[in-house]
Amino acid sequence: DVQMTQSLSYLAASPGESVSISCKASKSISNYLAWYQQKPGEAYKLLIYSGSTLQSGTPSRFSGSGSGTDFTLTIRSLEPEDFGLYYCQQYYEKPLTFGSGTKLEIK
């Protein structure tokens, strides 16, 4: 199975700051990488797929980069509604696997 590693389990930042969340795959997954956001009481939301393609409705302050094994989700100029949990997921091969998540909290 492809192991997905999000090295930071917790990240604190202030509104207006920019943050980056990393995700590393145990083998090359090309750009078959998605990012999700979860906020309490809400359904998971797809933010980015194919490593860098914004899902419809995802604000442009979100961006994704990387290919192969190393990927990054960047959020520019954090808004209060951006705080929550972020997960990466590979869909290069089955079983589909997820990173362990990064919790982004308000500093």
Added chain:
Amino acid sequence: QVRLKESGPRLVQPSQTLSVTCTVSGFSVTSYHVSWVRQPPGKGLEWVGAIWKGGSTDYNSALKSRLSISRDTSKNQVFLKMNSLQTDDTGTYYCASLSGYFDYWGQGVMVTVSS
């Protein structure tokens, strides 16, 4: 508007069978793949399995022997059945539309396995 909603028991006894229903609106389950994902409390996400739009299924090999995913196209519903439940099967079970990545998710149903 795409919507997926899970329904099922909140409490299941060990060794029993879990049955969860995903009711889909906004797309046909014959036009889109649907998948199940679960999340133990405080832990990460685990892909459980999927039913493809053509009706074939795929399961996480770690769970395959205990799993069954099926659908009722007339009701636009997808079903998850998992038998021989143990306490580590406790968690939130989500259904989601699947394009490789998970486009849309339900809110999930929290299932506790306990006697």
